[in-house]
Amino acid sequence: MEKWSLMTITVLLALTVRWTVSLGSYSGAGKPPMYGDYEAQRHWQEVTYNLPIRQWYFNTSDNNLQYWGLDYPPLTAYHSFVCAYIAKLINPDWIALHTSRGYESQPHKLFMRTTVFVADLLVYIPAVILYCFSLKETSTKKKASIWGVALCILLYPGLILIDHGHFQYPLSLGFALWGVLCLSYDWDLLASVAFCLALNYKQMELYHSLPFFCYLLGKCLKKGLKGKGLILLAKIAGTVVVSFAVCWLPFCTDMEQIMQVLRRLFPIDRGLFEACMHDKVANIWCSLSVLIKIKNIVSPQTQLKVSLAVTFLSLLPTCIKLTLQPSLRGFKFALVSCALSFFLFSFQVHEKSILLVSVPICLIINEIPFMATWFLLVSTFSMLPLLLKDGLLLAYTVTSLAFLCTCLASFSIFDKTSAEDLQLKPFSLSLKGYISWFKSFPKIVRSLFVLSVALMSVLSAMSAAVPPPQRFPDLFPVAVSVISCLHFLLFLLYFNVVILWDSKNSRSQKKIS
Numbered sequence: 001m002e003k004w005s006l007m008t009i010t011v012l013l014a015l016t017v018r019w020t021v022s023l024g025s026y027s028g029a030g031k032p033p034m035y036g037d038y039e040a041q042r043h044w045q046e047v048t049y050n051l052p053i054r055q056w057y058f059n060t061s062d063n064n065l066q067y068w069g070l071d072y073p074p075l076t077a078y079h080s081f082v083c084a085y086i087a088k089l090i091n092p093d094w095i096a097l098h099t100s101r102g103y104e105s106q107p108h109k110l111f112m113r114t115t116v117f118v119a120d121l122l123v124y125i126p127a128v129i130l131y132c133f134s135l136k137e138t139s140t141k142k143k144a145s146i147w148g149v150a151l152c153i154l155l156y157p158g159l160i161l162i163d164h165g166h167f168q169y170p171l172s173l174g175f176a177l178w179g180v181l182c183l184s185y186d187w188d189l190l191a192s193v194a195f196c197l198a199l200n201y202k203q204m205e206l207y208h209s210l211p212f213f214c215y216l217l218g219k220c221l222k223k224g225l226k227g228k229g230l231i232l233l234a235k236i237a238g239t240v241v242v243s244f245a246v247c248w249l250p251f252c253t254d255m256e257q258i259m260q261v262l263r264r265l266f267p268i269d270r271g272l273f274e275a276c277m278h279d280k281v282a283n284i285w286c287s288l289s290v291l292i293k294i295k296n297i298v299s300p301q302t303q304l305k306v307s308l309a310v311t312f313l314s315l316l317p318t319c320i321k322l323t324l325q326p327s328l329r330g331f332k333f334a335l336v337s338c339a340l341s342f343f344l345f346s347f348q349v350h351e352k353s354i355l356l357v358s359v360p361i362c363l364i365i366n367e368i369p370f371m372a373t374w375f376l377l378v379s380t381f382s383m384l385p386l387l388l389k390d391g392l393l394l395a396y397t398v399t400s401l402a403f404l405c406t407c408l409a410s411f412s413i414f415d416k417t418s419a420e421d422l423q424l425k426p427f428s429l430s431l432k433g434y435i436s437w438f439k440s441f442p443k444i445v446r447s448l449f450v451l452s453v454a455l456m457s458v459l460s461a462m463s464a465a466v467p468p469p470q471r472f473p474d475l476f477p478v479a480v481s482v483i484s485c486l487h488f489l490l491f492l493l494y495f496n497v498v499i500l501w502d503s504k505n506s507r508s509q510k511k512i513s
Helices: 002-022 037-050 074-090 106-133 146-154 157-167 171-184 188-199 203-223 228-251 255-265 284-288 300-324 328-345 351-363 369-382 384-389 393-411 425-430 436-465 475-500 504-512
Strands: none
Touching: 002 106, 002 146, 002 157, 002 393, 037 074, 037 106, 037 157, 074 106, 074 228, 106 146, 106 157, 106 171, 146 351, 146 393, 157 351, 157 369, 157 384, 157 393, 171 188, 171 203, 171 328, 171 351, 188 203, 188 228, 203 228, 203 300, 203 328, 203 351, 228 255, 284 328, 284 475, 300 328, 300 475, 328 351, 328 475, 351 369, 351 384, 369 384, 369 393, 369 436, 369 475, 384 393, 384 436, 384 475, 393 436, 436 475
């Protein structure tokens, strides 16, 4: 009874923080002609309610794709339609065709914020709570309590600021969490359905697709492809096909409909730097473009091929190990590593895509609290230019400090910096006798953490208060993206070392077999 009371308090606190952040500004408020993501979501409601399905993704006189045209999978469109139906009952002006463009009012803001709040409450937060209860078998001697883990995950500032500040729905990440939760109970078919829903809500869930695929394939291989494994593989394949068929059914009237939706989901012609033109993204291509103008010397087709090749090579070792040695722990670490590889090296990355790495990090915060806390702080910092543009400086500062204090109280992170706590003991044993300074590694890591946080704090303050030099108007956004990118590269190296040297995976395979 006590744990449920603590969990209720945790959820109420998380909801209070979310609602408080939502009272502030949002993306593009009062900034015509394009406004921002808030207007994009409202416009999709306008389009899906007033136009027939066959026109949702096509450029017509009633649907100008240059003005926030739908570029997400069908489930996003269906969700927009449901929200529009409710909006029509309250105030038809909110979604009136053409005349509602750029609509802004306090009642409408309350409605839109409430739709995000409800999505969080119905999908994302329950998945977090149930996932934390699935960790009950972990030792409380070494790990934080369940409610402490839940509080840290629910207070992660990056997701709160983007969903309830900037404006975005947490549904794709919520469905992906449900998929992870189902896999933790060996409900493979339900996990497949949940992840299909995530992928059909936002195509960026491709960041997580390979770990799901490799883990389930590995389970089938372990069971044997001449017996139970083949049956399980057939069931999973059938589940995926049916799930996709249901989501895409209205668009399957002809091939041109399907191809147009795919062209909207994957606009390859925009080039590698489509997102970097507007906002500085903390990935390798945008960081390199500071020194080398890649878009001026390499064609878009070559950019696509190079990014795909580098992304594939960076995640290949993790995927091979997960397929050959499938374990739930390895799967969760693979979600992190693969998503980070996609963020750093893939095509047309947006700054908000770092959330696809951060949420899997939240799932292992009880295993590596020090590194997880560090990464989550850096991931929020990497979105600073976007948050400043949306007027979220105060919310960014308060939520980041609250999150850091919560992690310090829940995990005592500065006491969790030994090689064993950082999951680096197998790696350190392999280096024994070669690197003498490994004994002082905990002290070095703690010092780097303090230096990193200090650097982020100073740069955050300068970005908000100091005008940049006239010669370098993008100095601070570029500095944020480059520094964040360097952090992410080191984190990618760290997670790959943990995964490839992990000896716990092989021991846990017996459970799958």
